[in-house]
Amino acid sequence: MYVSTQYLRKWSARRRTPPGSLEVIPDVYSPELDNRRDISVYLPAHYHRSDCPYPVIYMHDGQNLFDPTASFAGEWGVDVAMAQAPRKGRRAIVVAIPNMGVDRLREYSPFVDERAGGGGGDAYVDFILRTLKPMIDAQYRTLRDRVGTGIVGSSMGGLISLYAFFRAPHAFGFAGAMSPAFWFAGGAIFPYVRSAPHVGGRIYLDVGTREGSGTLMHAREMRDILVEKGYAMGETLSWVEDEGGMHNEEAWGRRIRHALPFLLHDAHNAAGHHAYEHELAEHDHFADDAIGEPAGDTGGDGAA
Numbered sequence: 001m002y003v004s005t006q007y008l009r010k011w012s013a014r015r016r017t018p019p020g021s022l023e024v025i026p027d028v029y030s031p032e033l034d035n036r037r038d039i040s041v042y043l044p045a046h047y048h049r050s051d052c053p054y055p056v057i058y059m060h061d062g063q064n065l066f067d068p069t070a071s072f073a074g075e076w077g078v079d080v081a082m083a084q085a086p087r088k089g090r091r092a093i094v095v096a097i098p099n100m101g102v103d104r105l106r107e108y109s110p111f112v113d114e115r116a117g118g119g120g121g122d123a124y125v126d127f128i129l130r131t132l133k134p135m136i137d138a139q140y141r142t143l144r145d146r147v148g149t150g151i152v153g154s155s156m157g158g159l160i161s162l163y164a165f166f167r168a169p170h171a172f173g174f175a176g177a178m179s180p181a182f183w184f185a186g187g188a189i190f191p192y193v194r195s196a197p198h199v200g201g202r203i204y205l206d207v208g209t210r211e212g213s214g215t216l217m218h219a220r221e222m223r224d225i226l227v228e229k230g231y232a233m234g235e236t237l238s239w240v241e242d243e244g245g246m247h248n249e250e251a252w253g254r255r256i257r258h259a260l261p262f263l264l265h266d267a268h269n270a271a272g273h274h275a276y277e278h279e280l281a282e283h284d285h286f287a288d289d290a291i292g293e294p295a296g297d298t299g300g301d302g303a304a
Helices: 005-012 078-084 101-108 121-139 156-167 189-195 213-228 249-263 265-270 273-291
Strands: 021-030 035-043 056-059 093-096 149-154 174-178 202-208 237-242
Touching: 021 121, 035 078, 056 121, 078 093, 078 249, 093 121, 101 121, 101 156, 121 156, 149 156, 149 249, 156 174, 156 189, 156 202, 174 249, 189 213, 202 213, 202 249, 213 237, 237 249, 249 265
Parallel strands: 056 093, 056 149, 149 174, 174 202, 202 237
Antiparallel strands: 021 035, 035 093
């Protein structure tokens, strides 16, 4: 596979590169959106040392996930988060989909806002499902069904992630909405979720208390709607209200490592990783040694 050597050199040159490997699929064309972008794929440390299939997390704003030189406002450090997460949270492939700059809002918005515009969210979700997912499933050892397929993002990426979970219940078994922009289009996401059928799976929802009263209020409202729809707190719904948390990459990178074990709980079991626990645990210890920090396995599947 061709990889973008310049991008990978930057990633590898960081002072402490976490375990795992990063590949770039260049110039992926989207017939749904009529554009092209490079797709980054992060493989966990034990991917090449086992025969297990792995769940896949599709994440937005891909240029903000791994590489600080490509990020506008700092990186999440998802690769570090994967390495430092409790063990059940690090066993996944992460597909980083970069935003398209000026088209970011249009692609991440399933509704049209009177002032901001948008409305290209359905085409973006179709790009993930019709073009990108088949490509990833063909090139990597993935857990292909919905229990092994998730979607995660922040801000507008959080909005499109929750929308995609309810819009494509056949495809996504878990979703993470971090500091979601539920204000967009006059809060059109609220009646959409209220009227949508209940979808089995797991939802992680969070917000920081320093993100503004409106963002906090909207996140709490969505939490209540999800509970009313039958999502059980700590079982199928994880709610985190981060005291002092702000609307930035540092906060999302810190919270994602706690979200991962919850989101991946069902996928971990479906992938049969429990049957290879001893083998994978050895690779996890390798990852712990490489990152230089201990990572205990809390086994947490409740709220962080």
